[in-house]
Amino acid sequence: MSTLTKSVYPLANPKGIKNSCELCGKPAFVQCNKCKITYYCSHEHQRLDWVAIHEQVCCYVAELKTTGLPFLGSEDERQRRNADRVEKQKDLIMLTRKTGQKFLFEKRFNEAVPAALQSLKHSIEVYGTSSIELVISYLILAEASIGLDKLNQAEQYLSQAEWTVLKTEEVGNDYKAKLYTNMGLLYDAKASYQEALRNFANGIYYASEEYGTDDIRTSSAYFYMANVFLKQNRPEVTGSMYKQVVEIWQQKLEELCSAKLSRPSTTAEQKRSILGKKGTGGSTDQSLGSVDGELDIAQQAEARQVLSSIYEYWSEKEVDVDGTSLATLLLTLAYLEFYLDNTPQSVDLLARARDTLDKTDSLGFEGDELKETIEVVASQIGNTPAALRSTGSKQ
Helix, strand or coil, rough: HHHHHHCCCCCCCCCCCCCCCCCCECCCCCCCCCCCCCCEECCCHHHHHHHHHHHHHHHHHHHHHCCCCCCCCCCCHHHHHHHHHHHHHHHHHHHHHHHHHHHCCCCCCHHHHHHHHHHHHHHHHHHHCHHHHHHHHHHHHHHHHHHCCCHHHHHHHHHHHHHHHHHCCCCHHHHHHHHHHHHHHHHHHHHHHHHHHCCCCHHHHHHHHHHHCCCCHHHHHHHHHHHHHHHCCCCHHHHHHHHHHHHHHHHHHHHHHHHHHHHHHHHHHHHHHHCCCCCCCCCHHHHCCCCCCCCHHHHHHHHHHHHHHHHHHHHHCCCCCHHHHHHHHHHHHHHHHHCCCCHHHHHHHHHHHHHHHHHCCCCHHHHHHHHHHHHHHHHHHCHHHHHHHHHHHHH
């Protein structure tokens, strides 16, 4: 087993070495009082892991300890318990991955690390040390390291991910897209902008092959590439790519909000599941996947971070952006807030979008059509129970 795997997977130590810290692998003397099986080298690491991920997985970790015990029951019963254990671990992998990715978009890099380590640990147990399933965990760790300005460490994780992708036959374009996008982030952090653009372009190519050019999973690399053009003082290209990102998110969020307005009760139940709460079936796998195209917790965080960043840039006085583009962005943010059950905020954003168009001298056909859309959406959202309750409370 490689040194890298040992360093990020504390339980992969030789037999006889026990009670390793969940985060750093050092000898541990602090035990979690709830699950009784997780140890830390210090209370500081225990607090960090608890806030980042352990609070969410503590009960599942304790449950895994008693699942699949080899000396109980018949062979069929043992196989059934082992299969149940694997399914529970796959649920944990999904939960910890999505949580780690969510923290990345929220720029909570220190908290993304424990979540990614948990994901990596369970992935190794289920799939082995050289499986393609480990790549996402490596990439989360790499991006967190970039955010923490630990570029050498990020290179190690990316090298491990790249090696795994290259040696895997018939690897999917989705893995290639994620790998190249993260490589672009590393070169961006090193201020090697041409290399960053090349890798982002590769990320866009493979994401487009897998999902299409107008998918939100392709828009991530568009956004990162636009940021590089901004650093190169190329505002026209930056603005054009930002508009493309907004258009992609607008289309996706408009579809989701239309579905929510037409099926409010069903969508609300799906939303509760997508936010990570355990459903009646007792499985976290369904709760964290995408239900009928819904956004998972990481995609929700991405939408907020990306759209807010573009709005912050376009709101600067020295940035030349047309009123129609700004109003479109405000409409898209309104869709997002309504989707996340923040209806009063959504209504406010729609009002700001309307004001932006009112202050624009020449709207043209596109602007007039957008204004009509905003009025229709404001009417629909304004008549929802949440909006009416908000209006009543103000009165």
